[in-house]
Amino acid sequence: MxxxxxxxxxxxxxxxxxxxxxxxxxxxxxxxxxxxxxxxxxxxxxxxxxxxxxxxxxxxxxxEDAALALQELAEAHFAAAVRARPPHEPPMEALRRAVLEGWDTISDAIEAVVPVALHLRMWRVIESTPVLLAARLRRSMETEEEIARVIAAREGLDADTDPRPRVAVAVFSGVIRVAERQWSTGTDHSVAAIRALTSEYLDHVGPALAGGWRTHP
Incomplete structure (x- = not known):
């Protein structure tokens, strides 16, 4: 007008x-x-x-900022999803549901900027470009700190004196990075594949931490 x-x-x-x-x-x-x-x-x-x-x-x-613009969008989306989880959910469950259910809506947000297929191709470029991978990990650490404080607030804890929120987020983030790395080096680079792989790896967190992996004496 x-x-x-x-x-x-x-x-x-x-x-x-x-x-x-x-x-x-x-x-x-x-x-x-x-x-x-x-x-x-x-x-x-x-x-x-x-x-x-x-x-x-x-x-x-x-x-670098242009290359990581969609990572910034995705991480902000994830942080918002964690904040929106029901308060009764345990921390790891809230993180798990936020990331898995987030794929349903983050795809729409990304599609408003670029095709999701292009975003996923760029993901692999970041993984194979040392300067971008280092920058991505640095920015992810900042997001992890933010999420740890969100988890601490949900649980009524002080993140500066109680290590559990940061430990939980560190474990969760490590699993996500492993899943992403496996996905990026695989043959199926679809959204469905990364979501399924993420779910599978998160399902192994409990058994992995509990130990008892040996199948023979």
Whole structure:
């Protein structure tokens, strides 16, 4: 709607900015998965969207931010899902349900930016690119700390004096990383496959911690 002042209404302006950011993310991921992360330049990403390099840097500090933009989205989604779990659920059950049920809704959020198949291809690029993998793990540690404090608050604990929330989240996060790594090196790279593998690995947490693995004396 034209306000007659020659200015863009705030809502429309924000939607245009979001569309530009989403377009840059999609262009970046397409180039990273086709050419490789190191071989792709910021100029090439900006050119693919027909914007200037200066516009790119309005949205991202650099290539790393664009490469990990969907990880940030997914982790924020997971944190929100943990907060929304019923308070009676034990910590590990709340984490498990948040991640497994989250696949139903995070796919829609990702699809609003890029096809899920592209997101999953980029996942494998991150796993095979040392600088991105290191950055992803660093950011994941920040999310783990946030989740540990959410769990502590749910249980009425102080995360700074009681180690259990951080231990639980560390175990959970480690299992998720193992499942992701197995999925990324496998042959079935579908959403259904990563979800099934995640569920299977989480099912083994109890037996693995309980010990008694030996099948012979």
């Amino acid at each position: 034209n306000t007659g002042t020659g200015t863009t209404p705030p809502g429309l302006r924000e939607r245009k900015k979001q569309r530009t950011r989403d377009a840059l993310v999609r262009a970046a991921l397409e180039l990273f998965t086709e050419r490789g992360y190191e071989q792709t330049t910021v100029d090439e990403i900006a050119e693919a969207v027909d914007v200037s390099q200066r516009t790119f840097f309005r949205y991202f500090a650099g290539k």
